[in-house]
Amino acid sequence: MGILTLGLNHNTAPVSIRERLAFPAERLHHALQGLIQLPEVREVAILSTCNRTEVYCGAETPTPHETLIDWIAHEQRLRREDFQPFLYTHRGADTIRHMFRVASGLDSMILGEPQILGQMKTAYQSAAEAGTLGKTLGKLFQHTFTAAKKVRTDTAIGSSPVSVAFAAVRLAQRIFDDLSRQTAILIGAGETIELTARHLAENKIGELIIANRTYDKAHALAQQFNGFAISLSELPKHLARADIVVASTASPLPILGKGSVESAIKARKHKPMFMVDLAVPRDIEPEVEQLRDVYLYTVDDLRNTVEENLRSRQEAALQAEEIIDTEVDHFLAWLKAQGAITTIQDFRKQAETLRDEALAKALQALKSGRPPEQALELLAHLLTNKLTHTPSIQLKQAGIYERHDLIAAAREIFQLKDGT
Missing domain, CATH: 3.30.460.30 (Glutamyl-tRNA reductase, N-terminal domain)
Known part of the structure; x- marks a missing residue:
């Protein structure tokens, strides 16, 4: 097949x-x-x-x-x-x-x-x-x-993050030892934010808030990851709760300014805030970086890490291809062996039939009163003749017609040594 x-x-x-x-x-x-x-x-x-x-x-x-x-x-x-x-x-x-x-x-x-x-x-x-x-x-x-x-x-094919979303979450893990005790606010509802939400959920983020201009999109995404949604207009009210902020929208103007972040930091009593701006143009004003207790990273900061990790994965991929080549050979060997399965099964059935016929005659000899030794000799003689009869005829025909390949195959199958 x-x-x-x-x-x-x-x-x-x-x-x-x-x-x-x-x-x-x-x-x-x-x-x-x-x-x-x-x-x-x-x-x-x-x-x-x-x-x-x-x-x-x-x-x-x-x-x-x-x-x-x-x-x-x-x-x-x-x-x-x-x-x-x-x-x-x-x-x-x-x-x-x-x-x-x-x-x-x-x-x-x-x-x-x-x-x-x-x-x-x-x-x-x-x-x-x-x-x-x-x-x-x-x-x-x-x-x-x-x-x-x-x-x-x-291999190290999956050991290093190669998406900015994954890199952002990995960086958050370095800053906060336990994400289950942190609150994250994600701004946007596109593919990058969805991927970030997925990585945060997989790492058991404590609380997840999705903020988006279109509330329905934020709500649909938040439901997937047991979070809750807010509109962008509600963001200033919730910002102080965020230990982690990741932004990725298509807005032409910044969504978070220095003033709103500064107010949030004061409300947090200067508890550190980790912020990642994955948008181009930026969603978070660059001046936010000047604030104490704020760790702001841009997409360019993470891209260098991603590119380095991608090179690492590409090197690992070369090793992976070698492993796959070996595994393909193993499966092909199994697949090819299946072609002989039917022949093996038929051969065993034939041998079992010949065995049963020889055994029946030996048992009949015992019932007729012949000594056990003679019955065993009969069994051995009959079984040997029956098992070798057809192969012997086929090999003789091979010799007559000079089928040396068939004779060589027989010697290999029966593992016959030279001179035996």
Whole structure:
């Protein structure tokens, strides 16, 4: 059985295309059931995230991707020409390597990001629950998780932050030993603020407040992370509560001025405040940096750290590729061995049948009154003759027709030494 990947990701397709091919969690079971009904498909799983949609397929025919494309067009109500130019296909060893690289974060928008491994495990679980995983894909997913864990353990691929949001939270951890006792105010509701909120929540921030010009957007984001929302007009009233402030909006003018921050510091009785301005143009007036008890960092301050860490991850990625090469070879060896499984099973069944026939005759000899020694000799004689009869005939024919390759194979299979 062949294995293949059909999909698109952030490198091949814009978000307007990616979102049209995405499979929400509530539709995934239905989609998997539809795919497994296709004539060529024997096993299938779907990985669907904001940055990629991929179908992993085990199929009898070598190239069922045309059928898969037709199915996607029908399922997502799209024309083939709307999305086909953005697709890629991997087969055999390329599929194995691709899945290992994806799970290890080597194919992610942010090199080495860890979330994709969890998403890959969710894809596996969804396919398992839908009953669309078989022996080959099931084993491939398990080996994928093993390879990704080995990359994480043996390299520094995920040890250094490579997003400004992650770098901001990591810096906050250095300033405050225990984030669970701190309050954070995030200004904005875009992707950077969402990522910052996620990192803070993962590090168990004590209290999270989202401030945004549009209250509904702030409220929707705050709900995801057990925080609460305020409008920008309410910000001065809450600012003194903040130990951590991270701002990232599209405002053309600063949102926080020196005066409002100075008032907040006084209300805090000069308890330190950590501030990060990730916006361009700035959301926090540069003069705020002059205030005592305020630690203000800009996106440029963090970018140097991010670039240095990215270089570190790129070096780790080279090590990761070597690990993946080895793991691909291991899985290919397992896959190739499966081709001999049926032959081995048939050979064992044949041997067991011959054994049972010989044993039946030996038992009959015992019942007839022959001594046990003679019955055992009969059993050994019959079993030896039955097991060697067919191979001996085939080897004689090989000699007659000069099938030296077959004779050499027999010597290797039976481990016959020269002269035996």
